[in-house]
Amino acid sequence: MVVAAVLVSCTQASSGGGPDADAARSADSVENADRAEREAGEAEPAAAPSPGPALVRDAFATLQATLNETCTPGAGDCPYFLGRVTRELTELDESMRADTKGPGHFTKPLAEMKALFDKLGDDRSEPHLEKHFSEIVGTRDGINAWMQDHPDAYR
Structure with a gap:
């Protein structure tokens, strides 16, 4: 079991994984999603509410x-x-x-x-x-x- 844990740790470190890399990827994903929402909002005019x-x-x-x-x-x-x-x-x-x-x-x-x-x-x-x-x-x-x-x- 210890060997498996070491292998996972080494694999993450060599592939750019690990907690710091995961956090960076998450931050990039959130920023990209926010940018996409802003751009979509600019492309589509907001519909005015229709009273009735x-x-x-x-x-x-x-x-x-x-x-x-x-x-x-x-x-x-x-x-x-x-x-x-x-x-x-x-x-x-x-x-x-x-x-x-x-x-x-x-x-x-x-x-x-x-x-x-x-x-x-x-x-x-x-x-x-x-x-x-x-x-x-x-x-x-x-x-x-x-x-x-x-x-x-x-x-």
């Missing part, structure tokens, strides 16, 4: 996923919930504005979200979101009702 009902549908679905959730302001269980609902509303707002139907199709929900975002400003701290708990949840619920009455908006 799928974006609104997906954003609405993630907002709907919050419908059975709530929290109790002041109890310490609200930061995640209120942050999530606010994020979902922001994404829905963005998708409605980018939709091929145009923002005019979503006048009421966009107005409700604007009113909420104007109240919230840039402050997304826990105390500030809890202060506006009713407005956040009310906006979510109002938009859900509007969307349910307008299935063409997301199908």
Whole structure:
């Protein structure tokens, strides 16, 4: 067995093998792969995302996923919930504005979200979101009702 180990060691050393050579080959391979990816990216223009009902549908679905959730302001269980609902509303707002139907199709929900975002400003701290708990949840619920009455908006 010792003889086999010595032979393997000698074979690697004479053939340019061994740990140092393996590391060098790996580094070269990674560099070549990175170069190939960069060149491929330059050759193919990135496809622009095509907004449409799928974006609104997906954003609405993630907002709907919050419908059975709530929290109790002041109890310490609200930061995640209120942050999530606010994020979902922001994404829905963005998708409605980018939709091929145009923002005019979503006048009421966009107005409700604007009113909420104007109240919230840039402050997304826990105390500030809890202060506006009713407005956040009310906006979510109002938009859900509007969307349910307008299935063409997301199908």
